[in-house]
Amino acid sequence: MEGNAEQGGGSSLIEDLPTVTTSRRLADRKVEKFEKNIKKRGAVAETATKKGNSYPVGPIVLGFFIFVVIGSSLFQIIRTATSGGMA
Secondary structure, eight states, X not given: OHHHIXXXXXXXXXXXXXXXXXXXXXXXXXXXXXXXXXXXTTOOOHHHHOOOSOOSSOHHHHHHHHHHHHHHHHHHHHHHHHTTSOO
């Protein structure tokens, strides 16, 4: 009787597992990741939020831009002065 209970009485491991589709597993993984991020909210490192005194452009680009703007202004002033006022 003992052998009979092992063969037919119990269900197999595969039958006990619930059937979960791949999309459901991916959705559960996404929700779990979202929940972890929610728990971390407000605990951001200070260096990640503030960059300090860094400029969005480098000093060479800024110098070139100033050179072009001031140079074109001076060129226009000289051209206007030599042509008699009306260009």
